[in-house]
Amino acid sequence: MHMNSAPHLLSEDRADFERILDDVLRNAHERPDLAKVGQRLTAEQLRTRALNATARIATAAAAEYEHYATLREESRAPAATTPDSVRDPAPEEPPGSGAGLTAVVSVLVPVLGGVAAVIFLLVGYLLKALDPPPAFASSLVAVGWFFAAITAIGILGAAVGLLVTAMRNSSTELPADETAGREPPDEVARAREAWRHALLERGILPFLRKALDDAGTAPAATPAPTRSATQLPKIGYSRPDFSSPDDGSDAGKRPNFSSPDFSGPDFTSPDFGGPEHRPE
Structure with missing residues (x-):
């Protein structure tokens, strides 16, 4: 919850x-x-x-x-700023000469020197294998070895730079006890x-x-009255009261129907045999 x-x-x-x-x-x-x-x-x-x-x-x-x-x-x-950092601030580096330029030079010098050394040495030794070898083949080999030396010097300088950076960072780090001692x-x-x-x-x-x-x-709630299963709830309206028109003693008898009484006109048949009706 x-x-x-x-x-x-x-x-x-x-x-x-x-x-x-x-x-x-x-x-x-x-x-x-x-x-x-x-x-x-x-x-x-x-x-x-x-x-x-x-x-x-x-x-x-x-x-x-x-x-x-x-x-x-x-x-x-x-x-926060420690008192030691206030008393002995770190020397600021002049603009344009930071650790970024040093890092770029230390990376590019070995790489470019190594590529140039491989190219010049490979071409120089291939030309010296010809018979007779060209005159500038020995110069190409010499230039190749020069770039190889530059590459080795660059790698050594990069390693020294990394070592100096690691030592500088370790000297500026605060011990864990000092940081924890600010608030026990x-x-x-x-x-x-x-x-x-x-x-x-x-x-x-x-x-x-x-x-x-x-x-x-708090007052206890009164239980609701129980209702029997056969007792139906009163909804609030009653059924309509239908009654037959004739509630007398003859209500149970069946109606008595009689055939209509038709009577014809009173006609008498003419007596053609009588004297009053005979033609004169």
């Missing part, structure tokens, strides 16, 4: 905060004031609350932490232990005690 950022705690010191907190919660059973850990609040709940209140807890040991951080920064600062490491260690002790006694332990006390005085 990552800790919330505290305004005055550096990232390298947040691990110490978590380490102290975890050690206290791990050994809470050995402290009478933290004996209720696990009853009112679990160790993980206390750890979460403490990490969320990192800035407030670390403020209790702000003075010790500031002293410890100051000493640590001073011990890590680069080496045990003083930084003592400041760190003082900060850790103040953080534990004035920050973490009081916070854990108060968290346990507040959890003990």
Whole structure:
């Protein structure tokens, strides 16, 4: 779990905060004031609350932490100007004649001299192998040996320059004891232990005690009433009440349908056989 950022705690010191907190919660059973850990609040709940209140807890040991951080920064600062360097400053080299020009000459002279020596010696001895040899063959061989001597002198000068540079650097180096003596490491260690002790006694332990006390005085939550499996929840609306139009005693009887009563007009058939209908 990552800790919330505290305004005055550096990232390298947040691990110490978590380490102290975890050690206290791990050994809470050995402290009478933290004996209720696990009853009112679990160790993980206390750890979460403490990490969320990192800035407030670390403020209790702000003075010790500031002293410890100051000493640590001073011990890590680069080496300042020593009194010996003030009394005996190193001689400045004139412009245009530094170690760079010397290094270039010491490298180029052996290389160029060696290449020239190989070329002149090779050509001179090849010409001397001819029959009759040319007159300038001996001159080429002599020039080759001259460049060979220049090459040897250049290599020797480069070796001497490297030796002188190494001796000069070793004389200007400060011993390790002198650099470490500016700020004794045990003083930084003592400041760190003082900060850790103040953080534990004035920050973490009081916070854990108060968290346990507040959890003990908090009213217990009333349990929710149990509901039977057959009881359905009332949602807030009722089903519509449908009723039949006729709720009387004849509601259960089937409707009685009768065929329509059609009656025809009252016609009498003519009596063609009667005297009143006979044609005259």
